[in-house]
Amino acid sequence: MSAVSVPPGGVTSRLAQELEVQRERLLPCVHCGFCLPACPTYNRLGDENDSPRGRLHLMKAVVEGRLDPASDAFHTHIDRCLGCRACEPVCPSGVEYGTLLELARHTAAEHRPQGRLTRMLLFVMASRALRSLLFAGGRVLRASGLAALGARALPSAGVLRSARFGLAMLAATAAWRMPGVRSSRGVAAPVSDDAKRGTGRRVAVLTGCVQEGLYGRVNQSTMRTLEANGFEVVEVKGQDCCGALHAHGGDLDRARALAKTNVEVFLASGVDLVVVNAAGCGAAMKEYGTLLESDGDDHARARDLASRVRDVTEVLAEVGPRRGAAVECSVAYDHPCHLLHAQRISRPPLQVLDAIPGVEVRVIANAEECCGGAGIYGITHPDLGGRIGADKVAAVRAVGADAVATPNPGCMMQIGAGLVMDGAPEGVVHPVELLDESYRRAGYYGEPSTQRSPG
Numbered sequence: 001m002s003a004v005s006v007p008p009g010g011v012t013s014r015l016a017q018e019l020e021v022q023r024e025r026l027l028p029c030v031h032c033g034f035c036l037p038a039c040p041t042y043n044r045l046g047d048e049n050d051s052p053r054g055r056l057h058l059m060k061a062v063v064e065g066r067l068d069p070a071s072d073a074f075h076t077h078i079d080r081c082l083g084c085r086a087c088e089p090v091c092p093s094g095v096e097y098g099t100l101l102e103l104a105r106h107t108a109a110e111h112r113p114q115g116r117l118t119r120m121l122l123f124v125m126a127s128r129a130l131r132s133l134l135f136a137g138g139r140v141l142r143a144s145g146l147a148a149l150g151a152r153a154l155p156s157a158g159v160l161r162s163a164r165f166g167l168a169m170l171a172a173t174a175a176w177r178m179p180g181v182r183s184s185r186g187v188a189a190p191v192s193d194d195a196k197r198g199t200g201r202r203v204a205v206l207t208g209c210v211q212e213g214l215y216g217r218v219n220q221s222t223m224r225t226l227e228a229n230g231f232e233v234v235e236v237k238g239q240d241c242c243g244a245l246h247a248h249g250g251d252l253d254r255a256r257a258l259a260k261t262n263v264e265v266f267l268a269s270g271v272d273l274v275v276v277n278a279a280g281c282g283a284a285m286k287e288y289g290t291l292l293e294s295d296g297d298d299h300a301r302a303r304d305l306a307s308r309v310r311d312v313t314e315v316l317a318e319v320g321p322r323r324g325a326a327v328e329c330s331v332a333y334d335h336p337c338h339l340l341h342a343q344r345i346s347r348p349p350l351q352v353l354d355a356i357p358g359v360e361v362r363v364i365a366n367a368e369e370c371c372g373g374a375g376i377y378g379i380t381h382p383d384l385g386g387r388i389g390a391d392k393v394a395a396v397r398a399v400g401a402d403a404v405a406t407p408n409p410g411c412m413m414q415i416g417a418g419l420v421m422d423g424a425p426e427g428v429v430h431p432v433e434l435l436d437e438s439y440r441r442a443g444y445y446g447e448p449s450t451q452r453s454p455g
């Protein structure tokens with residue numbers, strides 16, 4: 001391995017050396033440019049520096065000591081990346097762009113302070129107590145209607161623009177009130193033999209940070225639908241945020257600390273699988289082996305845990321899933337980037353929706369393109385994030401569905417925020433919420449019900 005030369009800014013830190021260790025990951029790029037048309041930022045801005053190839057050039061320049069990691073060029077173009085990883089599946093050389101981006105952000109953050117909002121968010125999310133407080137406040141704002149009111153009342157330009165978007169994201173986490181049952185009582189479909197026998201598999205569910213704080217109902221739906229399909233769901237105490245937000249934000253130290261906690265508690269529980277209902281978290285956990293590759297014994301254990309991680313739709317699709325009663329509605333399905341591009345999962349969420357009688361799935365234009373969510377990208381990059389988000393909302397609205405279904409909280413909040421700000425009637429729902437409602441109406445959880453509790 002070649003030594004790190006020292007550029008004007010001084011690339012001498014452990015973090016820059018870490019990027020140097022990734023030289024092998026940078027080398028496979030043959031500069032073919034096949035990734036350019038897949039990149040949402042390049043398509044919008046037309047600047048090679050805002051393309052995957054251009055960003056890889058910048059990373060290589062830092063690794064080789066030709067570019068100061070504190071420079072505007074490195075900071076601006078690495079920061080502007082959505083981290084959507086649409087550039088990975090189209091790359092003929094198998095460049096591990098997502099891993100390289102995290103390392104580049106780590107290096108950039110080490111040499112130039114991140115924005116105050118990003119630093120505060122990463123600090124709060126790493127603390128169970130602080131994020132509990134934050135989400136408790138968020139739930140109060142949401143339940144009082146103030147979040148939705150602010151999202152509609154605040155100006156769409158000027159200094160309050162980002163505040164408006166943040167409130168719209170919060171308002172968008174409210175449960176969608178699904179259309180009522182057409183027939184007065186749900187009729188249960190035959191239970192599959194697999195479901196009757198049970199799968200014999202013990203699984204745990206990652207409760208997460210945003211999922212636990214704002215989408216508790218999705219976690220509940222996940223556990224119930226897994227049990228209805230024959231899985232034994234085990235509660236694992238002591239689990240923490242997966243660390244995806246931190247890894248994507250360049251805070252690899254906190255990401256690794258969170259990953260180590262999860263590796264320890266989930267392996268100790270002895271479960272066969274760890275089921276995740278947030279695409280971004282699932283992608284991060286499946287890559288714990290890479291995140292902890294320099295951590296000796298922890299590396300092997302991280303790889304062991306990573307091999308057990310599954311998206312909830314993967315698990316359900318593998319067993320059937322069992323059909324429930326009708327939920328008459330139409331949904332526009334949108335692929336989360338971290339499911340489609342990072343985990344290469346496309347069919348399972350649609351198989352889950354197919355298992356719900358009465359649900360009509362409508363295909364939207366450019367469903368494989370990022371919605372612009374990317375954590376708090378819509379707040380930190382209001383212009384570009386706003387443009388990408390507006391295109392997605394327009395694609396959703398064009399199909400005239402009752403709701404958009406997507407299995408990732410970031411996408412649910414981003415697309416939902418656009419719908420809230422537009423005053424649009426479409427709701428937002430996770431596919432397992434619909435499946436859960438279908439099972440509830442079928443009476444799988446006791447008495448058939450025509451009403452779904454909000455929250």
Ligand code: SF4
Nearest residue numbers: 029030032033035091
């Ligand atoms: S990242 Fe892959 S697709 Fe993009 S220029 Fe490099 S080799 Fe080509």
Ligand code: SF4
Nearest residue numbers: 039081082084085087
């Ligand atoms: S991760 Fe997305 S935004 Fe970033 S370079 Fe790749 S395609 Fe472009």
